[in-house]
Amino acid sequence: MSRYSMNEFVKQTQQQDKGEGLFELETPRMLEINLNGQIWAKAGAMISYRGNIKYEREGIFEHGLGKLFKKAFTGEGTSLMKATGNGKLYVADQGKKISILHLQGESIFVNGNDLLAFEPSIEWDIKLMRKIAGMMSGGLFNVRLEGNGMIAITSHYEPLTLLVTPNHPVYTDPNATVAWSGSLTPEFVTDISFKTFIGRGSGESIQMKFSGEGFVVVQPYEEVYFSDQQ
Template sequence: MRSDLFGSDKLERESLQPGLALQNSKMLKVELEGECLARTGSMVAYQGDVRFQALGSGGVGRWIKQKMTGEGVPLMRISGRGDVFLADRAADVHLIDLDPGDSLTINGRNVLAFDAALDYDVRMVQGVGMMSASGLFNCVFSGQGRIAITTRGTPVVLQVDQPTYADPQAAICWSASLRTGYHRAEQLGLGTLLGRRTGEAFTMSFAGQGFVVVQPSEEVHHGLGGEGQQGGSGNQGLLGGLLGG
């Protein structure tokens, strides 16, 4: 049988060491010898003795935060020995290695998988408040290990060495040491009063030393898990959030 489909660029890539690696730009390969954590529903294929366990947001404390805020990463634990292939709607996949002392803030909807040894929490985005369409809460990762994130298109990495601003729907991740805030980009005037809009009413601001990763797509926000409330009704109240699923 002959076909370009069977070309060497499409064959399974063998990893030099266990863990997370790119199969291609749209797919993550996990050579599993133990366990890792991944977004629920992201598995597209696997080989070997592999088990999957639903974890919600990854612990009771994080589950409560998710229910209170509408934010979180729906996770599953993958354990065993074998090869697991993960993807998220053909989004681009990128790998980030954290070293001891590193700390990274990531929009949960862009988290695909990460080493089980990493620490993570759901924390408030400081200085942005209710104005942030990227959500009041993001995931903060620290420790030593590898994370796989997704973007819609090829991103740009901005070094924050001067005042830096990004659309909150396009900002994917940034150094956790950066100070975030709110910045009105649209100038108020007669046109604004008449209902004319630029579509750039406000941006997130970043200050300090570090970097911001921005994708070329302004996704409609549905919470960190990518499965949040429709129609912008992201704040359903503590009781409603705790009881709603």
């Protein structure tokens, strides 16, 4: 049948220029970066490129001693790579769905494992959730991003954004929490009855409580973190 021909396959799946700027969703799970300068991306996320692009792993003192110490302490797995040059760079992360955000002076916290790429104009810092470290496998950390520029985050399947208001706090499973607005500071609560009800391991009794004014992004998937992740 002609609809299964090789030409038809190429036609249906070939790359297309959409003219959307620096970050462009080539597919819901693949990000095209129209590079003309520099970008930061999750190490190992590059799947293809064309043009003259140079890659460097994040230098040990690239972002200052403070962040180096925090990275060593968290044992986190989101090492960064710096891509410099001109061309098209394609990045993805285990087939996770990609969302593009254009920060315009705002700030957002992103689970460290869900940060895919961001512009150098974005200021960032690692925040370890100390109260939960040790309570979950490998602990949990996030990255605070702020400023003006593009960032790309990932989620398993479609993300859902829940609004937080002073009268309506939101509780989430840490393993299913992708991001939250910079105005919020989560606190960690344990619920023994909840743990007993669902009959799972001790980590399931830990919940994140968001109070105030803002939003929380969750995914329909519980991501497991490992302390030996590199």
